[in-house]
Amino acid sequence: MRTERWYRAVWRWHFYAGLFCVPFVLWLSVTGGIYLFKPQIEAALYAPYRNVATGPTLSPDAVAARAVAAVPGSVLHKYVLPESPADAVQVLVGKGAEDVRVWVNPQSGAVLHAVPEEERLMRVVFRLHGELLAGERGSALVEAAACWTIVMLLTGLFLWWPRGGARLAGVLYPRLRRGRATFWRDIHAVTGLWVSLGALFLIASGLPWASAWGDYFREVRAVTGTTYGPQDWSAGASADAADRARADAGMRAMMSDHAEHGGMAMMHMAPAPAALDVVVSTAETLGFAAPVEVSPPTAHGAPWQVRSQAENRPRRDSAEIAADGTLVGVRRFADNHWIDRAVGYGVAIHEGAWAALANQLVNLAVLVGLVLLCVSSVVQWWRRRPTGQLGAPASLAPLRHSWALVALVLALALAMPLFGLSLALAVAVEVMLKRLSPAIRRWMGWREPRVAA
16 A cells, blocks of 8 residues: 555654664764853863953963963964953964964963863864764764754654544653553653754754755855855864964964064064054954954955854854054944854854853753653664564554655755765665565565565
8 A cells, every 4th residue: 555655664764764863862962962061161171260360461462472482383373352351361372273272371471271272171072072073974974863863853753643533641741650661652752742843953053064064055055146254153173174274374474474584483483463462452342242362364464353252153243453453344243144144043052052041951951852762762662673673663553644754855865965865875775685685674674575466
């Protein structure tokens, strides 16, 4: 029967998606839950570097020089405006693609702490979450898992759809006293219902960071002419490293131009001339949301760059300031293309930064729900799996319009190329195994093909 065939296809896709996604969803939920509380964690980690100055402070140029001297061969990459005059100043210096964050006492000039930027705890958690510390390959795995999780959630909602005049019990809330089988079934179904919307949003808002889909997104924007200004979210560790290397090369070239013709080697290791002092003085009057980074120019005639790196991205503004301290221009978040603003809001909510603690707690509830969804699915499969088989549990009565969900999944395959490729591969492997190995067909739980009378 055609309806049954479509329904069984939905069941298979739900099962395959769960089989592949559960380990990744658990991993992303745990690492994402940690990263949600980045502001609180970093506030505790870096508390020793607040309120360290009790008297007059050094100029920004002198502070930056101390930071550069602490990392031989480095140049100034970014000067971070301290939130309080008594706080240690954070200065990013580096060579090539590597940044080192240095904390300098603004009163004594003493270097209090220095750590490679990518080795900071929350940067490691960020890369664990988005790339499994495996670069573009890890990003591709995470992206594929995210796309299949969308399919898992959609097919799960479709399979959950109440039938036969079902009541609220077991649909909107679990029945806790009907035995283990009903308990785990309801925990899985009800949790899936309540967390699906939030989970779909978290996945969708995280896709612009993904390597393959992010490239696809940028290509589409370039073709449609909707790119306006620099992208304000990570394009992956490799792309970020390439950007840092290009900026470093430009900054070093500019510093060479400022060096005396006699070629004093130490001039190449010093921060840009005292323009930093006047630029910082102007930047402090802009009232940008902290933290605010001041970056040297990377080309002849180019101004200094001042950017807010606020966790809540809709508060991020930027400015350009000439070497003499003249304000060249200010770019507000509202000036960005509407696509960039939409992504900015999505990323802020994804990271729990848009509405502070309330945002963090809502996201955490979704992540806890996803963990519960995964655990309950494994328990259900283990309890109900056919003897000697890996296959999905026996399906319920077929539903109408299963074909519509299949069509939706195929549309997602077009919108998310990496998912489309993995879906085509899964279908090809299934067809091949069905034809080549009856034993595997039985082990997977696939029905034997019907023989015409």
